[in-house]
Amino acid sequence: MSLSLPVLAWGRRYDRATLLSDMLAALIVTLMLIPQSLAYALLAGLPPEVGLYASVAPLILYAIFGTSRVLAVGPVAVVSLMTAAAIGEHAVAGSQAYWAMAITLAFMSGAMLLLMGVLRLGFLANFLSHPVISGFISASGLLIAASQIKTLMGVKAEGHNFIDLIAALVGQIQNIHGLTLSVGVLATGFLFWVRRGLKPLLLRVGLNARVADAIAKAGPVAAIALTTLLTWAFQWQTQGLKIVGSVPQGLPPLTGPLWDMALWKALAVPALLLSVVGFVESVSVGQTLAAKRRQRIEPDQELVALGASNLSAAFTGGFPVTGGFARSVVNFDAGAQTPAAGVFTAIGITLASLLLTPALYYLPQATLAATIIVAVLSLVDLSILKKTWAYSKTDFMAVLATLIATLTVGVEMGLVIGVGLSLALFLFRTSRPHIAEVGLVPGTEHFRNIKRHQVLVSPRVLSLRVDESLYFANARALEDRVNDAVAINPHLEHVVLQCSAINDIDASALESLEAIENRLADSGLALHLSEVKGPVMDRLKDTHFLHDFRGHVFLTHYQAIQALSPEIIH
């Protein structure tokens, strides 16, 4: 049963030093999370306060059930984008119905994650390959950045994909609101500079690394404070600058999902995709950070923890959440020791939503858009295209297809196409196995490909090494190869299959082996096997095939050659 409580392990050894580390980390993460929560709620098409609500209960639930010591859970860019894509078809962004659907989506996602965790289905995430994830995340980053440009420009522009969106933006150039664009562009420039230029500068003027780092991390807060103050001072909202406006003060509300079967059916696939993407993102962040401190995370338990987090989001007015990359790294760097840091962060966000929301009234939406753009562009990494092109054309095709499909068709189809294609390419590769004719390396007991090495072979014995497990999709390829080899080689008496790379033989392949043996016997040839692996032999030994087998099964290929063509061994 996977419903364990990791909190019991670290909670028992909790002391004052750990408490101080955790509280300091929580303070820094809280400062980072406030603008991010607001921004990602807006990205998802929700009122800004929903972002704060989604950053309270989920953090506490993760602290209880999660296995990562430093993962920071909450609204993240890609999942927010997927939320908008899923609900956008069914309700108008910003409406009460839309919010209720976001809550329902969080509930469904939580239930799915929890169920997958209990059923120990964490391995399913392995079917999202690195190339597909990279392509998907990069494309999502570009999509999100493009979706925020309209807010920077102060115009309205909608598009169902990247190209539509860019076209709509270009069509709106004459409507650009100058003041909004100025605020947005300056905020974006400032945030980029904070990321790249501020820390080196602070180090050069003599600050120590830790302080410089903390100041650089506070950049987004500074941008928000500054633009809010300026807007308040000059009352820019009267000149058409869009501001966040009044954000309700108070604790997260008690809510629940809509019990609407038709809606559930419509949201089932999006909820599943969003759950898997969130899980993969969260686990890969968690594993990267855990490895640095020689800790381990348990994927199946992570499913349970993320499931609980999302369920709690659904009951406290939130929307789908997962472990975020940037904030977890900040949490780690700031010295968080245990998930208690998450609980302290939740307390910080609660205080913010009780006390701080009036101060957000004059916050320009363009500043939030700038925050998002700077955050998501760091997700875009197109070097994977170059890397996979050099290493593997099939992996390259998977990245490219995922990237293009996500940008042109949409996030959900992009992911489905990427996963489908990477599986299809894998199946295609395995259906055309590499089969090498091998010969003896002189003076050794080893056999290598006759095309690559100077080796000894006998004209009477054909040694074939099959470099793939035999299963239905490739069994016929072996039949063809043996048939062809026998047809062109009149002196042949024995065919020996070196099975060192055959990890499995399924029922279809077993029939093919029987067919090969029968056909060889009809032409007066014998089939032998060598180096059959233990697990494969275990299953073969009770079959008709092996029972009626006329050839030998040799422990090593060298023994086979000793027995069948001793003349080539000096």
Add this chain to the structure above:
Amino acid sequence: MSLSLPVLAWGRRYDRATLLSDMLAALIVTLMLIPQSLAYALLAGLPPEVGLYASVAPLILYAIFGTSRVLAVGPVAVVSLMTAAAIGEHAVAGSQAYWAMAITLAFMSGAMLLLMGVLRLGFLANFLSHPVISGFISASGLLIAASQIKTLMGVKAEGHNFIDLIAALVGQIQNIHGLTLSVGVLATGFLFWVRRGLKPLLLRVGLNARVADAIAKAGPVAAIALTTLLTWAFQWQTQGLKIVGSVPQGLPPLTGPLWDMALWKALAVPALLLSVVGFVESVSVGQTLAAKRRQRIEPDQELVALGASNLSAAFTGGFPVTGGFARSVVNFDAGAQTPAAGVFTAIGITLASLLLTPALYYLPQATLAATIIVAVLSLVDLSILKKTWAYSKTDFMAVLATLIATLTVGVEMGLVIGVGLSLALFLFRTSRPHIAEVGLVPGTEHFRNIKRHQVLVSPRVLSLRVDESLYFANARALEDRVNDAVAINPHLEHVVLQCSAINDIDASALESLEAIENRLADSGLALHLSEVKGPVMDRLKDTHFLHDFRGHVFLTHYQAIQALSPEIIH
């Protein structure tokens, strides 16, 4: 280019002896094909003469383009069932619209097969595993037999699946038409007896084997002639026995597909499934028979030939066709030497549809149903369940799921579920690779699993053999295994991966290997590789991973152990 003309090869060497063999075979196949064509047309929901039309042009086209010397093309049971399933939703069986749709389906199937042949996609058929095909064919046989029982009983009964159908039949027991049932049951019994009991009897009374065989093959014709004569003599149709009635006399008509996009869209998936099933059935019959005479068939060229056959069926009033098992075996046994036998059969069927159709007026439908039942029950082979249960539980699951889904949901979904499940099970297996810790077999240079053999190991060196290609779905399993092994073994200094069974390493797995190496280096351990295959090494050698690799790549695992722990080698 795959549009070759095999006819040129055999046509040039055609002589009188071959002509006589082919004509004799054609005569026997024609006698067999007449009742089968009528019966399968009725099974597909079409007028009986359509079966004759579908047995003329397709045979000639196959003779020109096909690579099998003895394959007999025409209407077959499973494809007829799939035709009925595909069109049944869109038109009423027996209507003109229904026939037009069957013609359209043949056209679409022909175009798809031709396209697949030109694109050399014949290998796709390999993804239908033996267990899935067996399960599907057996279930189809049961479905077809059940669908014919109503004709034997002389009642009306419809059902969308096997269970509905049986329930409907049970509900009709009180309406059984006694005369029809008597004719049907006697015909069925007679046909079974002809199959099982007649030939041994004829041999016992002293006939030679060939003549006995020919007489036994004529059984269905005898059943048809006898019941037709009796019906005519006693005018049983006046007592409610359903007869075939007037079948139009004449040549196949000129027809063409409906150019209706909505219909094409609806029929696209059924047409594809039907094409693939027809192709697989045809190719496996063709290969079995070709192997007996040391001939070869070319799957891609077979696609072209079956495509041309189906297109010709669409233009001559037919419906989807493929190579049939029983009639091809009869053709082979009767001594057909070349595809010219198919042309002579086509001439025979043409003569029959010109001259013989009035004689079919009094043919009882129950006799045709009996013919179908006896033919399809020979397709049902449930021993595959027992066989796969003993050999491989995953293959067993694939058979069982295909069988149950085909019987309960329908032929199309049954096939889709079977293929999907067998692929999913394959992916699942490969995602959990067998990883063995290996040690040196004393006195040899070979390494085997420490759990299965008495072998030598060093506490400082961990040798792992990964029994699977590394790709995205299983790369993490290797990471976990290495992490776990390192955690429990404090004396470890080296980890050596024996790569003899690794046939491919994709980009995701390469990242995992980098991660493993970095983590081992952080704990002061070194990672090495041994026995990396040529094709894998070719791709690795230009990567950052191998460029920055701190360990060694050994040609053999023995060399690795010689270098790293020479103390265990005496």
